[in-house]
Amino acid sequence: MTDLRTEIKEFLSSRRARIAPERAGLPAYGGNRRVKGLRREEVALLAGVSVDYYVRMERGSLTGASDGVLDALASALQLDEAERDHLFHLARQSRTPGGARRRRPAVTVRPALQQVLDALTDAPAWICNGRYDVLATNQLARALYSPVLADPRRPANTARFVYLNPEAAQAFFVDYDRIACDVAAKLRMEAGRNPHDAELIALVGELSTRSELFRQRWASQDVRLHRSGHKRLHHPVVGRLDLDVESMDLSSEPGLLLNVYTAPAGTAAADGLALLASWAAGQATEIRLI
Known part of the structure; x- marks a missing residue:
């Protein structure tokens, strides 16, 4: 940066x-x-x-x-x-100019927050930081974001998935171009908040080196807030899911975001989530996040 x-x-x-x-x-x-x-x-x-x-x-x-x-x-x-x-x-x-690059300690989500995630059985829910590291999920979110979590690198990172695995990301995110713009803009917003975050600097450097698309998006200087909205996904098992997304700052854990995906009752997306939950229940393998 x-x-x-x-x-x-x-x-x-x-x-x-x-x-x-x-x-x-x-x-x-x-x-x-x-x-x-x-x-x-x-x-x-x-x-x-x-x-x-x-x-x-x-x-x-x-x-x-x-x-x-x-x-x-x-x-x-x-x-x-x-x-x-x-x-x-x-x-x-x-x-407050200056300040050395500092490496944050490894982030672990408190057990109480994991309990909150696990209590949400009908909605995918996950916690991330401003760098898009996936830090904690419930079972349904692990199933929903299985393409992102397929990368063995930990913590899994949505920005890295979007820009460094574009074929898989384009297959997963229906609105890939908008997602790519938003991810870069939110990373730049995070850079304004935490310009000396060593992990963020390394992530931006890696994406800039390996992705021409990211370099273009980063150079635009656009910024975005994490907001509630809609996300259209194509899951490899259950197909198209049009979901509502709520992104909430965790006041007890500054810098962390809780993301919850839902679908109105009676819709095809709600049926898809129910099917996804059945599929996830049959998966015996636990995915390590950190």
Whole structure:
């Protein structure tokens, strides 16, 4: 991953480049503009700061920028919620520069959380961290995500599956292109939160080295929050499953997410989950996650 100043520069310049003057309510003054999107002085005008101040920020210096200035900049660049959070993460890191890469201790899920997962017998449920490491699952999630867990490397990692095993991932994720975009964007969001996470740095480096698609997605500077939504999967045993997904931060375990997949009663997806549960019950092999 690049250094913090470069990260700030590339993020702000990429957000500025996507906004046409008309979209910001500014006159375009003819069609011979030399820059794509807004000029720096136009962003400064919209944010209510001096041009010199904005130029310093876009060159990678958010040190000293107040929350009010950051809010004004977010409004000027029309940042969505995830992008605004990312901007504030970058600013927070600017206020506490430096810091050696640190390796986090191996993450183990508390037995009580595993009990919660195991109590959910009708819905696949699993816990991951911001790097997409699969840390704990219930039986139905192990069955559902069997293509991801087929990789012997532990912990299994969804981002690695998406980008380094694309044939299997495209067969499993019906909306593979959207999933690939979201995974890279959520990893970049995590990088803003934890820029010195050694495992995250290693993962991004590995994906960048081995996947051209990841390099393209990473270079877009897009960020995403983990949100509830829908996921369409094609399971090798039970076929197509259109599922609702709830992703919840675990307040007792900062950095971990609980993901639960469900389907409305009476739907083909609900029947598919029931069939998957029957299949999983007949599987004698326990899959090691860590």
